[in-house]
Amino acid sequence: MTDRSFEDLWRGNAPQVLAALLRRYGAAQLDLCEDAVQEALLAAHQQWPTAGAPADARGWLLTVARRRMIDRIRSEHQRREREHAYADAWRPLADAETGHADDSVEVLRLCCHPSLSTPAQVALTLRAVAGLSTAQIARAHLLPEATIAQRISRAKARIRAVGAVFPEPSDADDRLDPVLAVLYVMFTEGHTSTEGADVNDVRLSDEAIRLARMLHRERAHDVEVAGLLALMLLTDARRAARTGARGELVPLDEQDRTRWDQELIAEGTGILDAALAGGRHGPYSIQAAIAALHDDAPSTETTDWPQILALYRLLELETGNPVATVNRAVAQAMVHGPESGLAAIDEIADARVRGDRRRIASVRAHLLERAGRPEEAIAEYLDAARATLSIPERDYLRARAARLRGGAAGSAAG
Amino acid sequence: MKYMILMQVRPDVLDALTAEQMQAIGEGHQAFIDSITASGEMLGTVALADPSQSKVVRGAAGGPEVVDGPFAETKEFMGGYYLVEVESEERALELARQIPDAAIDGLALEVRPVMFSAGSDV
Numbered sequence: 462m463t464d465r466s467f468e469d470l471w472r473g474n475a476p477q478v479l480a481a482l483l484r485r486y487g488a489a490q491l492d493l494c495e496d497a498v499q500e501a502l503l504a505a506h507q508q509w510p511t512a513g514a515p516a517d518a519r520g521w522l523l524t525v526a527r528r529r530m531i532d533r534i535r536s537e538h539q540r541r542e543r544e545h546a547y548a549d550a551w552r553p554l555a556d557a558e559t560g561h562a563d564d565s566v567e568v569l570r571l572c573c574h575p576s577l578s579t580p581a582q583v584a585l586t587l588r589a590v591a592g593l594s595t596a597q598i599a600r601a602h603l604l605p606e607a608t609i610a611q612r613i614s615r616a617k618a619r620i621r622a623v624g625a626v627f628p629e630p631s632d633a634d635d636r637l638d639p640v641l642a643v644l645y646v647m648f649t650e651g652h653t654s655t656e657g658a659d660v661n662d663v664r665l666s667d668e669a670i671r672l673a674r675m676l677h678r679e680r681a682h683d684v685e686v687a688g689l690l691a692l693m694l695l696t697d698a699r700r701a702a703r704t705g706a707r708g709e710l711v712p713l714d715e716q717d718r719t720r721w722d723q724e725l726i727a728e729g730t731g732i733l734d735a736a737l738a739g740g741r742h743g744p745y746s747i748q749a750a751i752a753a754l755h756d757d758a759p760s761t762e763t764t765d766w767p768q769i770l771a772l773y774r775l776l777e778l779e780t781g782n783p784v785a786t787v788n789r790a791v792a793q794a795m796v797h798g799p800e801s802g803l804a805a806i807d808e809i810a811d812a813r814v815r816g817d818r819r820r821i822a823s824v825r826a827h828l829l830e831r832a833g834r835p836e837e838a839i840a841e842y843l844d845a846a847r848a849t850l851s852i853p854e855r856d857y858l859r860a861r862a863a864r865l866r867g868g869a870a871g872s873a874a875g
Numbered sequence: 876m877k878y879m880i881l882m883q884v885r886p887d888v889l890d891a892l893t894a895e896q897m898q899a900i901g902e903g904h905q906a907f908i909d910s911i912t913a914s915g916e917m918l919g920t921v922a923l924a925d926p927s928q929s930k931v932v933r934g935a936a937g938g939p940e941v942v943d944g945p946f947a948e949t950k951e952f953m954g955g956y957y958l959v960e961v962e963s964e965e966r967a968l969e970l971a972r973q974i975p976d977a978a979i980d981g982l983a984l985e986v987r988p989v990m991f992s993a994g995s996d997v
Contacts, residue, residue, distance in 0.1 A: 605995045707898065843890045847925035856901065860894040867893075 464510055471505040474519040475592030476675075478526050480564030480627075486530070488571055488627035492617040493533050494526075495589050501526035502592055565590070566637075566679045567628040569672070572616075573643045576623045581616040582643045583650070588613055590675075591668050601651070601665050640676070641689050641745060644669050648693050666697060677732070687736030688746025694729030695752035698722040710857040714761040726756045747776045766795035783812035787824050799832035819848035823858065835865045877918065877960055877989035878967040880974065884954030886925065888981035896979065903975025911959060911970065919995075922955040951983070958992070 475498055482494035501522045515521040572586040587598045599609040651665025673690040680686045702716040711717075733749045742750075751772050758764035773789035776782075786809045794802025806825055813821045826841035842862035846855045892900070911917040931944035945952065957974070961967045967986050976982040 607995075707902070709898075846890075847886065847927050850924050850928075852901075852922065856897050859890070859892060859897060862890070863893050863897075866891075 467505070467509045467514060470514055470518050471502050471509070471522060472592035473675075474522050475502060476565035476568045476590045477519060478522045479589055480568050481523055482526060482530055483568065483571070483627040484564065488625045489621045491571070491589075491620050491627075492614070493530060493537065495617065497526045497529040497533060498522075498592075499588070499594070500529045502594075564628060565675060566640075569640050569676065570629055570637070571620065571625060571627055573640045574620055574623070574625055575639050576625075577616050577619055579643065579646055581612055581619070582639075583647050584609055584612045585616040586643060586647070586672070587665075587668060591672060593663060593668070597663055601663050601668075637676075637680070637683065637686065641685060644673050644676070645689060645692075645745075647672075648696075666693070666700075669693060670697065682739075684736045684739060684741045685743040685745045687732050688743060688749045691729040691733035691736070692745055692749035692752055694725045694732070695749055695756050698725035698729065698756060704853070708853060709860075710853045712857075713755065718759060721756060726753075729753065730756070742775075744776060744780050747772055747779065751776075761795075764795070766792055770796050783809045783817050784820065786812075787817065787820050790828070791824055794828050794831065799828040802828045803832065819845055822848060826858070826861065830861070830865060835868065838862075839865050876963070876967075877958065877992060878964070879987050879989055880957040880959065880967065880971045881985040881987065882954040882956060882974070882976055883951045883983040883985055884976070885950050885981050886952070887950070888979065889954075892979075900975045900979070903978075907957075907970075907973055907975070910973070911957070916959045916961055916966075916970070918958040918960055918992075920955065920957045923953060926952040958989070964988070 478501065479494060479498045482497060483491065486494055504525050505518075505522060509515075569586065569590050572589050573582045577585065584598055584602075587593045587601075588595065593601075595610050595613065596606050598613075599606040602609065648666050648669035651667065651669060670690070670693050673686070673693055676686050677690045698721050699713075699716060701722070702718065702720040703711055705711050729749065730753050733746065733753055736746055737750070751769050754765050754769050754772075770789065770792035773785055773792050777785040777789055787806065790802040790805035793805050803825065806821060806828070809817075809821070822841050822845035826838050826845055829835075829838035829841055839862045842858050842865070846858035846862070849855050849858065908917065908920065926945050929944035931942050932939050933942065954976075957970070959967060959970060961970065964986070971977065971984040971986050974984055977984055
């Protein structure tokens with residue numbers, strides 16, 4: 462067994478072990494429970510590679526975590542006794558620690574609690590559900606370990622302060638929206654971050670896919686869970702082609718499509734098709750369907766743009782989000798010409814001041830270039846470059862402007 | 876001795892860069908970072924977003940006011956910095972000369988001694 466598969470084994474069991482402790486001690490003890498699980502994971506890390514993995518990995522981790530938990534409660538209890546305070550944790554809520562259905566989804570919902578900020582949800586999820594160490598999470602975010610440690614500990618305190626319970630009473634819909642949003646943010650964040658050199662480094666987009674897979678195993682019938690996983694796989698399939706040799710951004714229409722990962726495309730398409738067979742859809746499955754159409758096409762010219770346009774219209778209706786309108790404008794330009802796309806963007810001109818400046822300027826710039834209006838295109842490329850926070854994207858946009866300037870100068874000279 | 880090397884940029888100069896210049900700047904900064912990291916002189920560096928994304932919190936009689944920033948009348952803006960630990964001012968200036976911005980007409984580097992610093996960069 463390789464080190465990596467040992468790690469998969471203990472990390473894969475982390476949320477279930479945490480769930481067992483949370484069921485017994487309650488969400489208010491998330492802090493103690495989660496620390497106990499981390500210590501059990503550390504023990505596995507130290508012992509399994511030499512002694513071999515136990516036959517019942519989860520049982521082993523649970524036993525170790527439970528012992529650590531009891532040690533912690535004892536010392537906590539003694540400390541509080543001295544302070545004449547009462548330790549809630551001393552009295553478990555329930556005796557049974559096993560025999561429940563898989564609670565990993567419940568742990569995920571707790572970590573994505575709506576009272577937490579997005580960065581806090583991401584960090585807590587990576588530690589408590591993905592089983593990563595604080596150091597690994599810090600490296601993935603390029604932040605000092607102390608910053609992430611504080612973020613996680615504040616998140617746990619907040620869970621306690623708002624009186625979250627575990628497991629949450631399930632309502633009819635069992636809303637997973639906040640969970641899906643957190644995983645998608647994690648995925649897109651990991652998408653843009655730099656590559657680590659350390660062997661223990663993790664890529665946030667890989668972690669997001671791992672968690673989406675876990676969620677999909679538990680909720681295979683949920684079309685949006687399947688849609689999110691498919692969207693991630695279908696997007697990740699283009700990873701190798703998305704950046705050039707010097708790390709520069711390569712836009713979709715210039716990517717070397719032979720470098721797209723056909724296995725991921727097949728898997729993503731399969732998951733999506735199975736989900737859509739039920740006849741329902743939502744924002745993630747619509748976006749996955751669009752990604753699948755791109756992945757399926759040998760070139761920009763042969764892409765099924767009318768179908769993509771129809772899907773963006775559907776997404777626009779479903780979400781009312783200006784981002785969908787901007788993307789619809791791109792598809793509209795491919796079907797009906799750049800001027801038609803520009804007209805579509807003008808419908809949401811007011812969104813430009815509300816924070817969509819970068820996206821709108823960038824799309825307008827591309828459409829103006831295609832419409833043969835280079836001067837206006839240059840101005841929009843530069844405005845988009847000033848609005849972005851990504852250096853590769855900034856350089857890409859400036860280079861487009863420089864190329865047009867060169868072209869304009871060349872034609873003037875010729 | 877700690878010095879801050881401030882990169883003074885002009886958006887109109889940056890807007891006019893060619894693709895080759897941008898590539899040279901990007902690679903030059905990476906080489907510079909590698910070199911001063913290896914020499915142990917690197918304490919930290921930051922690249923700032925465009926000044927059109929700035930807000931200014933300005934002290935006022937009725938309490939601080941927040942306005943879109945920074946200063947419409949200026950042409951030069953701080954684009955980022957390197958914080959370095961060097962043995963002399965001479966060395967700090969030598970480092971500043973190695974920064975690729977120094978090769979671009981219209982960009983400048985300001986080298987100033989640090990009196991106090993705190994945080995993860997120090």
